[in-house]
Amino acid sequence: MKKLINDPRNVVREMLEGQVDLNVGQALLDDENVIVRAGLPEPADRPVAVLSGGGSGHEPAHAGYVGDGMLTAAIAGDVFTSPSVDAVLSAIRAAAGPRGAVLIVKNYTGDRLNFGLAAELATTEGIPTRVVIVADDVALRNTVAPQFRRGIAGTVLVHKIAGAAAAAGATLDEVTAEAQAAAAALATMGVALGACTVPSVGKPTFSLGENEMELGLGIHGEPGVRRGPLLPADAIVDAIIEVLLTEKSPEPGTHWALLVNGLGATPPMELAVVARHALSTLRAQGLIIDRVWSGNFMTALDMPGCSLTLLPVDAKRLEYLDAVTDAPAWPGRGQAAPRKAVAAAQATPTAATPAPGPLATALRALALGVAEALEHNEAHLADLDSRAGDGDLGASMVRGAAAIRALPEGDWATPESALIALSGALRRAIAGSSGPFYAVALLRAARELIAPVPDAAAWSRAFSKAVTSIGELGGAKVGDRTMLDALQPAADTFAAGVEQGEGLASAWGKAVAAAEAGAESTINMRPRLGRAAYLGDRALGAPDAGASAVLVWMRALQS
Structure with a gap:
C-alpha cells in the first residue's frame, strides 16, 4: 500500500x-x-x-x-x-x-x-x-x-x-x-471496478478480477449486490x-x-x-x-x-x-443544456485531382508496404516507447497505417499529390508529436516533387528538406535521442549517393544502413528533448522509439 x-x-x-x-x-x-x-x-x-x-x-x-x-x-x-x-x-x-x-x-x-x-x-x-x-x-x-x-x-x-x-x-x-x-x-x-484500501488495514477490502465489476455497491469498501463481467x-x-x-x-x-x-x-x-x-x-x-x-x-x-x-x-x-453557497466542494448550479455542435470551418478547396501518372501504381504499392510494416511492428514500437514514454507509439503507427490504406486511389496520381494526401492523413491519425513531424516532413518533401517522374536529385532534395523541417519544427538535432538520429544520417547518406551518381535503390540501401547505425547509437544516448528527457539516465539501454519507427518504414520502402 x-x-x-x-x-x-x-x-x-x-x-x-x-x-x-x-x-x-x-x-x-x-x-x-x-x-x-x-x-x-x-x-x-x-x-x-x-x-x-x-x-x-x-x-x-x-x-x-x-x-x-x-x-x-x-x-x-x-x-x-x-x-x-x-x-x-x-x-x-x-x-x-x-x-x-x-x-x-x-x-x-x-x-x-x-x-x-x-x-x-x-x-x-x-x-x-x-x-x-x-x-x-x-x-x-x-x-x-x-x-x-x-x-x-x-x-x-x-x-x-x-x-x-x-x-x-x-x-x-x-x-x-x-x-x-x-x-x-x-x-x-x-x-465499482475495484476495491479501496483502508489506511489502517493496508490491503484492498475485497478481491475483484481484472475483467469483473461489482454492481450496486455501498461507500464503505464493501462488495456490491452482484458481481459480473466488466x-x-x-x-x-x-x-x-x-x-x-x-x-x-x-x-x-x-x-x-x-x-x-x-x-x-x-x-x-x-x-x-x-x-x-x-x-x-x-x-x-x-x-x-x-x-x-x-x-x-x-x-x-x-x-x-x-x-x-x-x-x-x-x-x-x-x-x-x-442558491448561492460558499461550501468549497459544491460545484455550482450545474445547469444542463442540449449538446451543442458548431460546424468546423472548411479548408480552402484544393486543386482538382491530377490524372494518374506513371508512378501512381508503384507509389500506392510502396505506401501499402509501409502500412503493413507499421502494423507488424506495433508491439515492438509500443514496448520501446513505454520504456521512456507513454507507450502509445505502436498504436499511433497502426492508426497511421489505417489512414494510409483508406486514401482513395486518386490521391496516388503523382508523387506530389501522394505526399500531400499522406501528410493530411497522418496529421489526423497519429497522436502526439509524431503526427505533426511526419505531416510537415511530407508537405515539405511534396514541394520538391512537382514533376510526374522526379529525377534522383529531386528525391534527394525532398528527403533532405523533409528531415530539416522536423528539426525546425521540434527544435531537435542529432544527439538529442530523437527520430533525427536515424533520419539525418540517412538523408546525408542518400544525398551523397545520389550526388555520386548512384542509382536510387543503391543510395537508399546505404541510407537505410545509416539510419540503422543512427538508431543503434541512441541506445546509450541521454535524451535531451521530449518526454524521455524527464527520465535522464533511466532512458538508457534501449533504442529511441521514434528512431526505431523510422527504420520500420525506411526498410519497407527498400523492399
Missing part, C-alpha cells in the same frame, strides 16, 4: 487540519473531529443549523460542504466508522442555537444510533434537533425493505436543499420537511439507469436533477463519458434534465467506479439547488 499519510491513527485529524487551512470559512473544534462554519453569529441569532457527517474516507463529504448556504458543521469519524455521540453533540452545541438543528444521516446503524442519541441529548439541553435519514441506494430494492437501504451519494443533494432552506430563514419544521422530501425522492446506484461504460450506465427508472417510474416530461459521482479513483475523463450517456439515455426516455453535476462528491477512498443519482425537481427545489 502506498499512501500520502503519516500515521494511519492520525490521518483523520491531519486531514481536517488541512481542510480548514485551505478554507477560510471553516474552523476545527479543538477537542473533536468537527468542522464548523467560521464566524457564526451568537446562538440566539443563528438560523436553523444543518449538520451531517459519518465515517471519513468519503471526501469531499462531509467537510467539503460546510459553508454558508449548505452545512453548518460536519462530524468526522475514523475511516468508515461512525463518529461518537459526544462528537455529534459537540457539533450541535457549536453550530446551533434556539432555532434548532437538522441532522442529515446516512442510513447505517452506527450513524443512526450515534446521531440519534446526540439529537435526544441536544433537545434535552434546549436545542431542538431533528434527524433526517437518507436511504437512497436503490440497488438494494430486491434485497431489503426501503427503510433499510444504505445512504450514499444522493445525500449531498439533501445537504444542499436543507442548507439553502435554512439560509432562506425556514423554520426547523420547514427545513426538516424539505430534507425529508428530498431524501424520500432520491434514487442512487453505483458500480462491461463498456455505456452498458454499465444502461444497467444502472434501468434500475433507477424501475424504482422511480418517471413520466415523460417530468423534471429531474442528475448527479454523476466518482468513487475516488475515477478520472474526470471517465466520469464525462458516463455523464454523456446517462444524459442521452434519460432524455431519450422523455425526461427533462434541468441540472447535472459530475465529479467526486461522496467517495470511498481510492475506489474506482461511480454512482448515478436521480432527484425529481420542481421550481422550489431548483431554487434551493441553485
Whole structure:
C-alpha cells in the first residue's frame, strides 16, 4: 500500500487540519473531529443549523460542504466508522442555537444510533434537533425493505436543499420537511471496478478480477449486490439507469436533477463519458434534465467506479439547488443544456485531382508496404516507447497505417499529390508529436516533387528538406535521442549517393544502413528533448522509439 499519510491513527485529524487551512470559512473544534462554519453569529441569532457527517474516507463529504448556504458543521469519524455521540453533540452545541438543528444521516446503524442519541441529548439541553435519514441506494430494492437501504451519494443533494432552506430563514419544521422530501425522492446506484484500501488495514477490502465489476455497491469498501463481467461504460450506465427508472417510474416530461459521482479513483475523463450517456439515455426516455453535476462528491477512498443519482425537481427545489453557497466542494448550479455542435470551418478547396501518372501504381504499392510494416511492428514500437514514454507509439503507427490504406486511389496520381494526401492523413491519425513531424516532413518533401517522374536529385532534395523541417519544427538535432538520429544520417547518406551518381535503390540501401547505425547509437544516448528527457539516465539501454519507427518504414520502402 502506498499512501500520502503519516500515521494511519492520525490521518483523520491531519486531514481536517488541512481542510480548514485551505478554507477560510471553516474552523476545527479543538477537542473533536468537527468542522464548523467560521464566524457564526451568537446562538440566539443563528438560523436553523444543518449538520451531517459519518465515517471519513468519503471526501469531499462531509467537510467539503460546510459553508454558508449548505452545512453548518460536519462530524468526522475514523475511516468508515461512525463518529461518537459526544462528537455529534459537540457539533450541535457549536453550530446551533434556539432555532434548532437538522441532522442529515446516512442510513447505517452506527450513524443512526450515534446521531440519534446526540439529537435526544441536544433537545434535552434546549436545542431542538431533528434527524433526517437518507436511504437512497436503490440497488438494494430486491434485497431489503426501503427503510433499510444504505445512504450514499444522493445525500449531498439533501445537504444542499436543507442548507439553502435554512439560509432562506425556514423554520426547523420547514427545513426538516424539505430534507425529508428530498431524501424520500432520491434514487442512487453505483458500480465499482475495484476495491479501496483502508489506511489502517493496508490491503484492498475485497478481491475483484481484472475483467469483473461489482454492481450496486455501498461507500464503505464493501462488495456490491452482484458481481459480473466488466462491461463498456455505456452498458454499465444502461444497467444502472434501468434500475433507477424501475424504482422511480418517471413520466415523460417530468423534471429531474442528475448527479454523476466518482468513487475516488475515477478520472474526470471517465466520469464525462458516463455523464454523456446517462444524459442521452434519460432524455431519450422523455425526461427533462434541468441540472447535472459530475465529479467526486461522496467517495470511498481510492475506489474506482461511480454512482448515478436521480432527484425529481420542481421550481422550489431548483431554487434551493441553485442558491448561492460558499461550501468549497459544491460545484455550482450545474445547469444542463442540449449538446451543442458548431460546424468546423472548411479548408480552402484544393486543386482538382491530377490524372494518374506513371508512378501512381508503384507509389500506392510502396505506401501499402509501409502500412503493413507499421502494423507488424506495433508491439515492438509500443514496448520501446513505454520504456521512456507513454507507450502509445505502436498504436499511433497502426492508426497511421489505417489512414494510409483508406486514401482513395486518386490521391496516388503523382508523387506530389501522394505526399500531400499522406501528410493530411497522418496529421489526423497519429497522436502526439509524431503526427505533426511526419505531416510537415511530407508537405515539405511534396514541394520538391512537382514533376510526374522526379529525377534522383529531386528525391534527394525532398528527403533532405523533409528531415530539416522536423528539426525546425521540434527544435531537435542529432544527439538529442530523437527520430533525427536515424533520419539525418540517412538523408546525408542518400544525398551523397545520389550526388555520386548512384542509382536510387543503391543510395537508399546505404541510407537505410545509416539510419540503422543512427538508431543503434541512441541506445546509450541521454535524451535531451521530449518526454524521455524527464527520465535522464533511466532512458538508457534501449533504442529511441521514434528512431526505431523510422527504420520500420525506411526498410519497407527498400523492399
